Amino acid sequence: MVIVTTTTLALRCPSCGKLGYFTLSRFALRNGAKKTLTCECGHNMAAVQNKNRTSFMLRVECMLCEKDHLYTYKSTGVWKRELKTVLCDEAGMEIGYIGPGELVRESVQRLERSMREMAEDMGYDKYFINPDVMYEVLDILKKMTEDGRLSCGCGVPDLEVEAFPDRIELYCNSCDAIGVISAETAEDLQWLKKNNKIVLEEQKQVHFNPGWTFKRRRFNKKTT
DSSP states (O other): OOOOOEEEEEEEOTTTOOEEEEEEETTTTGGGOEEEEEOTTSOEEEEEEEETTTEEEEEEEOTTTOSEEEEEEEHHHHTSSSOEEEEETTTTEEEEEEEOHHHHHHHHHHHHHHHHHHHHHTTHHHHSSSHHHHHHHHHHHHHHHHTTOEEETTSOOOOEEEEOSSEEEEEOTTTOOEEEEEOSSHHHHHHHHHOSOEEEOTTOEEEOSTTOOTTTOOOOGGGO
8 A cells, every 4th residue: 555645736826926836745744733835936825734633724825816715625635646626716716736746737737728728718819919929928928937037127026917919018016117028920939939038127118029119019008
């Protein structure tokens, strides 16, 4: 008989948006021990605790509704070789998974694909001038955020991202720097793929793609 002593929890940080994988040990959580789960950005995003050897409690700060959710599971179920879904009660959507590492990672990949499909179902394929380019640009920027390669020159690592029909605008809420990335043509996508890191210029407005002119487009209201 195989006794499972660890399980994997995957959650996305409500502060920076990075996806975090946490390995939870049965022994580390025994006797009512409590463990705080902290994102790489330093934000405390969740806490887990074993209660009376029978209950496993998970408190999560939800990235969708920005509220705390409290989940209680039977301890015997958490350590089994099966997947459990963490749901946002407000939105009715999946925000994380608990279970064997390989199953958790497979589920995260399916969730990422379904989010794109959901965006298409909501009509965003008609909103964007070139949906295929836009979705790839968003995927690349998400990966850059997770890897710490998207930041501001003022030292703030967390940027606000807003999508428009033809571009992405990045904002630093600390110094009001703005960076614009075109997401309309194959050339726009190729430019982004060639750049390993993007850093906004402190207190400045910059368009990163070459060949862009201010006559062609304008910044949104946040730039005025």
